Amino acid sequence: MIALITSILAITLRAGTSLIYATIGEIYTERSGILNLGLEGMMLMGAVSAFATVYYTGSLGLALIVSMLTGIVLSSLHAFLSITMRANQVVSGLSITLFGTGLASFLGQRLGPASNGHYLIGLIGEKFTPFAIPGLSKIPVIGAVFSQDILTYIVYLIIPVAWFYMYKTKNGLNLRAVGESPQTADAMGINVYRTRYIYTIVGGTLVALGGAHLSLSYAPGWTDNITGGRGWIVIALVIFSMWNPSRAIWGALLFGGINAIQFRLQATGTTISAPFLNMLPYIVTIVVLVLMTWFETLNKKVGAPAALAVPYMRGEK
Amino acid sequence: MKKGLLLLMAMLVLLPSMMFAGGDKETAAPGDGKFKVAFIYIGLPGDLGWTYEQDQGRKMIEDQLGDKVETTYVENVPEGPDAARIIRQYAQKGYNMIFATSFGYMDPMVEVAAEFPDVYFEHCSGYKTSDNLATYFGRMYQARYLSGIVAGKAIGQGEAVGYVAAFPIPEVVRGINAFTIGLRKVNPTATVKVVWTNTWYDPVKEREAAVALLDSGVKLITQHQDTTEPQKAAQERGLVSIGYDSDMGSFVGDSVLVSPKWHWGSYFVKTVQDAMDGTWVSHSYWGGLKEGVVELSPFSSRVPQDVQDMVMAEKDNIVAGSWDVFWGTVKDQDGKVVVADGAKMADGDMLGMNFFVEGVAGNLGQ
Known part of the structure; x- marks a missing residue:
């Protein structure tokens, strides 16, 4: 039983890692008042660019850098459209998802070596493998936390840092101010445009890393649509975590753990409805949304940034 | 910095149009005498699985029937009502025969087949047929x-x-x-x-x-x-x-x-040939190892x-x-x-x- 719980926790953390990267990224973007629905496309692009790089160079570090650059390029595009051009953020985000999904699929069929019909699909490259931290990994159950790959260990650091930065530093306060009331923030002397640009791009970088975790560690290699809709799940996770990076982990573990648990229950012969379990995280998300709509005070305290998805123009009321 | 960024954007926007220009497979205009066959795919030929094998079959049609036929395909078509629109498009464009390669295209296929009695329709894994709609699957x-x-x-x-x-x-x-x-x-x-x-x-x-x-x-x-x-x-x-x-x-x-794998080619070639010869009749094909549709x-x-x-x-x-x-x-x-x-x-x-x-x-x- 202990072994089962340990293995479920281990796989849950692995499954949740890409979700945590992307969720924290999107929380930062949304906190600045920019809604980025391009996540699915950006994760796919992050995944395909990372795998192509590692396949040709064998360097995992370089793969992460290329993946981050991809995220920077795509999120800059979104930032340019929604901040400078003041385009509708939903439309801009969705078009980035469509664009990214198509381009990733296209690259997957063109970037490969001639010997494989130029397909990236079906190739095997370097990958991040889990390694145990001596001593700590021997503790029952908790040991699962300390037998992960490097990207998951990094996530353990990113969560507290992201929380601390957002709530305990001046920059974090500025970020939240821009998302809540850009006019006030502007009056206080904060550069709203610059702030939004920075956090949209920072967010996009993390989102692309989430994609890279899929193709470099969790399901090494490239397959079309490797994210399988995880970009959309992240949108729900941001709401679930009520725009707080420290809560991102619970949602990601819930979503990541559902499959790990239900597949293991099935393998042991237990009957539990898979569609029901798959539904659970979404139900919780809906409940969170309903609660926030009902309780105005709760919404003010932990709800969506007030200026989310509202384009800002200096001097306009 | 700003200029560089703009350049980058411009490249990003231009990139897909360049790529898709090269990827367009509909080169011949309708009415050039070729028998035109369209394939509706649920996924991508690059899945190395289901759609890959359907696409291998499509390629065999081109290999064996050569200049007399022209094939095209559309990938990632969601099952359901939207499929009807896409199938109808090909029928309207003058395609003579349309293969739909997933179970969920059944009802859209039935709908469009009734509208275009002169077009041959082949549906994979379904159970509804009509005068110009046949099904095919394997044991x-x-x-x-x-x-x-x-x-x-x-x-x-x-x-x-x-x-x-x-x-x-x-x-x-x-x-x-x-x-x-x-x-x-x-x-x-x-x-x-x-x-x-x-x-x-x-x-x-x-x-x-x-x-x-x-x-x-x-x-x-x-x-x-x-x-x-x-x-x-x-x-x-x-x-x-x-x-x-x-x-x-x-x-x-x-x-x-x-x-265990699919091998659609021989069936595809035969049914396309029948349609070209005018000897095609509606059917529910369920071939096995004997017919070679499935194999190891x-x-x-x-x-x-x-x-x-x-x-x-x-x-x-x-x-x-x-x-x-x-x-x-x-x-x-x-x-x-x-x-x-x-x-x-x-x-x-x-x-x-x-x-x-x-x-x-x-x-x-x-």
Whole structure:
């Protein structure tokens, strides 16, 4: 039983890692008042660019850098459209998802070596493998936390840092101010445009890393649509975590753990409805949304940034 | 900085138009005398599985019928009402024959077929036909049975096999049962553990399901999904697997012992030729090993020669019609006799199969 719980926790953390990267990224973007629905496309692009790089160079570090650059390029595009051009953020985000999904699929069929019909699909490259931290990994159950790959260990650091930065530093306060009331923030002397640009791009970088975790560690290699809709799940996770990076982990573990648990229950012969379990995280998300709509005070305290998805123009009321 | 950024944007925007210009396969204008065939794909030819094999069939039409035909395809078409729009588009553009390659295109296909009586429609795996709408599918269970024998010889007596399966529908259940019958023919106490993913195509989920099975102690992985992830997961544990859809061994390595696979080409060429000759009549095609629509991929070098010989002998029996997988005695999970000794299960019962045979440790109620 202990072994089962340990293995479920281990796989849950692995499954949740890409979700945590992307969720924290999107929380930062949304906190600045920019809604980025391009996540699915950006994760796919992050995944395909990372795998192509590692396949040709064998360097995992370089793969992460290329993946981050991809995220920077795509999120800059979104930032340019929604901040400078003041385009509708939903439309801009969705078009980035469509664009990214198509381009990733296209690259997957063109970037490969001639010997494989130029397909990236079906190739095997370097990958991040889990390694145990001596001593700590021997503790029952908790040991699962300390037998992960490097990207998951990094996530353990990113969560507290992201929380601390957002709530305990001046920059974090500025970020939240821009998302809540850009006019006030502007009056206080904060550069709203610059702030939004920075956090949209920072967010996009993390989102692309989430994609890279899929193709470099969790399901090494490239397959079309490797994210399988995880970009959309992240949108729900941001709401679930009520725009707080420290809560991102619970949602990601819930979503990541559902499959790990239900597949293991099935393998042991237990009957539990898979569609029901798959539904659970979404139900919780809906409940969170309903609660926030009902309780105005709760919404003010932990709800969506007030200026989310509202384009800002200096001097306009 | 700003200029550089703008340049980058411009490149990004221009990039797709350049690429898609090169990717457009509809080169000839309608009315140039060629017989035009369109394929509606559920996924991408690059899935190395289901759509890949349909596309191999399409290529065979081009290879064998040469200049007389022209083919095109559209990928990633969602099942449901939107499919009707896309199918209709091809009919309107003057395509003579349209293949729809997934079950969910059935009703859209029926709808559009009624609007275009002069166009030939071929639908894969459905059950509705009309004067100009035929169905085609294959007796994959026969090849699954053969792969079960390979699996039974590859594991120790009484060990378990993990089966990553998409949906509890007759097509998948039939495959699981046929595999189990083959497995237990050579390994009478072996069992099959089934995990449902409730998706045809999700690389990560398919891998998670395989890993869960591997953690539960199975010694071999097989699957009814659309990607090679379960095969890769088994390989990473140093275990062998049985593929599906296409020759997965050529993509994953010799840990894939053999793959029951589709081979649509000969059927496609024949039905297109019939339509061109005007001899096409509506039909419900369900070919098997004999017709060559389903087959076994080449064996991995890890399969011993005597096992290969045994499988080939079994195959000959099925091809000759002297035996088939669901001929009695077939018992269900509880040991109840479903097909009596000497009896043969009818095609209709096979197409609606909703029970597991003895040896499957899984649940249909998921």
